[in-house]
Amino acid sequence: MFQNIAEWAKKEWKSTLKAFGIKPKEQPNMMTEQAKTYEINLVPEVKRRMIKAMRFRNLALFVSIILTAAAGGTVMIMATIWEGQNIAMSSQDTRLKNMSDKLNSYDSLGEFLTIQNQLNNIDEINSNKKVLSRVFSILGTILPSGPDVISISELSVDLATNQIRFDAQADAKVSPYIDYRVLESFKKGVSLMKYDYGRYVDAEDNDIPTRCIVETGADGNILTEEEKVGGVVDKYVYAYWLKGKRGCDPAKEELGEDEEEQGAVVLQNSSITNNSASNPVNNMLSDFAVTGQDANTETSTEDEEMTAEEMAKMIEDAYNAKLDKLDDYGKELARDQLNSGVHMNDVEVIKIYRSPKFSEWYKEGHMDESGTITGIPHFNSECIVYSGADVGTGMRWTSNNDCMLSTEAVSIRDSSNGRNSDGDLVLRFSATITLDENVFKFINKHVMAISPTGQNVTDSYVQIQSMFAERAADCSDGDVVCTTATTDLNTEGSNE
16 A cells, blocks of 8 residues: 555656656655655655745745835835925026016116126235336435436336336436446445335224325425434434324224213203304314313313303314424324314324334333334334344344345446436436335335435325436437546446
């Protein structure tokens, strides 16, 4: 019976393999006579493989279904985001169109955009801007001011290369009139020249606007004063600070409501009975109330009997007290302030020194040995560094300036004998001077050229008339004196 079952199982197994297209291998006899028992393998190896393959297929199918579902969800999410973006972009397009229509409705849109663009570029514009007028202050310093005379007949300035080119004539004024010594002295003087620039500041080191500084007098020359200390005459360069002008005091703020109320109380306590707006005294007092009283005057609000005339007299006395401290030119500047609309009690002209008053400032604690200046209006130089040293008998002060005016040697060319418009013998020549790039820059304020002799000139137009002269003529063919004029040559008169 068992043998029949075994044969049947074997037969079924082969049929199953054939059904799957597998050629069955010969299997060992599953029955053993040794154990006297029979083992029947109802699930052959191939079927186990098939079951395993089916499980793998089912797992792959399941994973595929999950991935398909996830991909579908992702597509739906992306579609939702895309649609939302379209809606948002459509809304922004509508908003931009409305704003564009609104902007285009302004008649002055073009002018506004042009101005706005220029305001955005104002720093760059200022950094690139040059001040051509400074060429006159430079020439006023480098041209000789002694017995030797050099006059310019033709001048050109190249701001791109910072070069000054000019045709000129040199007159020694004494025999021999055609003297190359004048030209050589001019060349050496230019090579030794320096310059300075910087900012004027108040006692708190706040920059004072350039428009509030007056550096030259009525004659066009810089303002200087001399002071004799211990038998030595010191020369100081100074300027006037128009502190009372609106916007010229960096530390001053506009009056607030509290200060205006205090001014109103002063008027109320003064028992002014004449309220006519056309009364000039009342107008002066109204100005006084708004701007505040002067620090040098004392006003008692308890004096209820003070009249308008008495208060006006008090203000005028304070104004005159300020004027008494100034020289003639300072008084003129103060009167100009008053005429320009500055209130009488606000008129203030301060002398501010460009050259330090070393001994005085050191004793008062405004200057230390390192040259640092504090607590007093002064000039902050970008070129000059001061220092002091105690030598036993006092402080010895020195200054160092590394700002050279000319960056290259003066180029002289085309020198020859000639006669000027008065018929005097002169030396004709052409010259080129290359200046430091900072000399003409607009952002550099209060530029001053300094000659080796200490001659200083700021922007001044008074000296211009003495700088220029009619072009000298070459020696004519029959002018033997001119063509044969000789001199003690210290340098060659030919081109350089």
